[in-house]
Amino acid sequence: MSTTTAVPAGYRALETGSLAHWLGGLPAACERLGGAPARWTVREVGDGNLNLVFLVDGPAGSVCVKQALPYLRVAGPSWPMTLERAYYEQLYYAAVAPHVGAAIPRVFHYDAELHAIVMESLTPHVILRRGLIAGHRYANVGRDIGEYVARAGFFTSDLAEPFERKFERLARFAGNTELVRISVDLIFTDPYLESPRNRHTRPQLDRDVAALRADGAAKAAAAELGRRFLGETQALIHGDLHSGSIMVTATDTRVIDPEFAFYGPLGFDLGAFLGNLVLAWCAQPGLERSPGERDAHRDWILDQAKAFWTAFRDRFLALWREPAHGDAWPVAMFRAPGDAAALESARRRYLDALFADMLGYAACKMIRRVVGFAHVADLDDIADPARRARCERSALAIATHWLTRRQECRSIDDALAVLPDRSAR
């Protein structure tokens, strides 16, 4: 993130006033929007850090235009960011689209020069994180994301694909180093040492943070997960699958913002979602206006965590039990009479390892949101620092437990039993 990104010739930031004219030259956008460009309305709605986002409405429909900016928007031009992340985002969408159906937005056009993606506009969807903070429920979100990670993960793994196809894509995604560098630094390194990029609720968490940074076992566990983040190519992963990368309605769930995608451990995506659900759970007592107001919401969040893992496991196993065509665990090797049991036992071990990975990566994702650079609104929205610190402290305790003792958790119920009961509010 310290390198300067050269802005290529031909790149310009798109603008509200001229966007319709540009879109008018794209047949796929015209078909979607209908009518003449002069009738289209354009709003810039980006509230992220990295991009311009426009919503465009026409007589027949809408599109969303997402354009990469050459710097981290929240920091301004002093923090340059590669424009190439738009390339990796659409490359990820294209890779998983055949397997996940409508769980991602449809991509209508990618402009490599402007680093802009024209895609389905998701309305009336809201960002899941905002919904969780507001206390809203989305009946299927846990199950939907579990299904999503199972499908995207399985079909891009060596269980499903000849390795030649994987290696070809792996080589392309290996270029996504600027965004992977952010993950390496901000998730696996900075939170565990003193860095000017870190922040935490002071002075309330000073001792907790000092204890974490002196905890050799916790740091060793985080470092080992970080090593495997870079050294395993289990599947094409989204790379940033938190509740801010998911848009929902009461009945629909969509995954967005895959610009951190690369080939890594699938447990990283599982852990991102679980960890952010548990952060939301930790934040509820800080967000409620009267004691107990959010108790039922908290319980619902835990139900989603269970539904998430269960749906993931069941779908992944079901996909693997269908005749698979990958080079890992070749079907042809397991046709002798006793082989079915050996193979099923191997599948269970594979899922057990993914479960432990999920808890470990969830822990890393939770810790970095409490003591690292980028925090989450769930906790930041709690105005009173003492109250916020209590929520954050419970998140740190859960995360540290999972980081160092996840092998003791044999089931999702075991894992969630670590969460403090309500009296700890």
Next chain:
Amino acid sequence: MSTTTAVPAGYRALETGSLAHWLGGLPAACERLGGAPARWTVREVGDGNLNLVFLVDGPAGSVCVKQALPYLRVAGPSWPMTLERAYYEQLYYAAVAPHVGAAIPRVFHYDAELHAIVMESLTPHVILRRGLIAGHRYANVGRDIGEYVARAGFFTSDLAEPFERKFERLARFAGNTELVRISVDLIFTDPYLESPRNRHTRPQLDRDVAALRADGAAKAAAAELGRRFLGETQALIHGDLHSGSIMVTATDTRVIDPEFAFYGPLGFDLGAFLGNLVLAWCAQPGLERSPGERDAHRDWILDQAKAFWTAFRDRFLALWREPAHGDAWPVAMFRAPGDAAALESARRRYLDALFADMLGYAACKMIRRVVGFAHVADLDDIADPARRARCERSALAIATHWLTRRQECRSIDDALAVLPDRSAR
């Protein structure tokens, strides 16, 4: 291996009669050879399956020219083979050269059009496998190869390098799919099922082979190692580090033929060398002319296996204990008072995992040489099938034990205690 390789324009097989003329146009070769091309002598000496190999002597010195053929030499044009393997071979040499010193041949020139490498001629070196079969000893070979794998592996791992450099090279080596495909099929798949490419000593081993192919636990262990072969990018590995890829004199050890190189589990290289030493050990009773003639040689081979692992472990740990600059296990995270112990404990776990990997991959490499497509001269040189089968059966027993029970082996002595005592001859 079923795809047809198009021979690119500009490619032609080099010939003894015109090689000196071609070399005469290469300043690096002229400097090494000295004098006029007309004075150089050229011999074609390739006995491998894949390449033409020429040795060229001049007044000042010698060079070796290795050129890829567009088919598997032993099978002829019916088994096409990518010429690109020469590219990966020189790419591997270039990547490890800064770290392993003179343990690989010096490369003077690479011709991308002819797919030919002009490199140091290794004389009076012999192929280690031939030396082991002949009953010769090379005092340092185990230690030297242990040092080699430690250096090449450590310095290309995430422990030593920023991941950006690794990802760049990983992307390039991800193109080496034709040779990786050979490993996937011939090491991790075919030996465990009926395939016309397989052969074994019939009828003596029929029951042993049938038992292996009905052994769900052994096959599951092999499949899991195969999955990790494709799904871990621990280090840049040689990919074919058996005793036929090592040239020796009484005092010098060189590693050659890295065309199978890619980013994979380091235990694969460790296992290739260990497995081939143990195959040589198994073959000795079949090669001796009188009972007990090779007993001391057998013991010496085991000593080399121990020296190999010990040298690897000690060098790898020593390199890791020096301030490292990789993104895995970042040094800056472990500066608190209690951290040294946590870090050292992690290093031990890392080495323990590599040890188990070594035994597992050694087992896979041994099994494929007894029941798969390509066998080893150590065993094939035993003319009497009953005698050969006894040696091969002991290799299968050791390998099956390591495959399924390697976690019980806590040390190299434990692992080698599995080898049957001499009375089993």
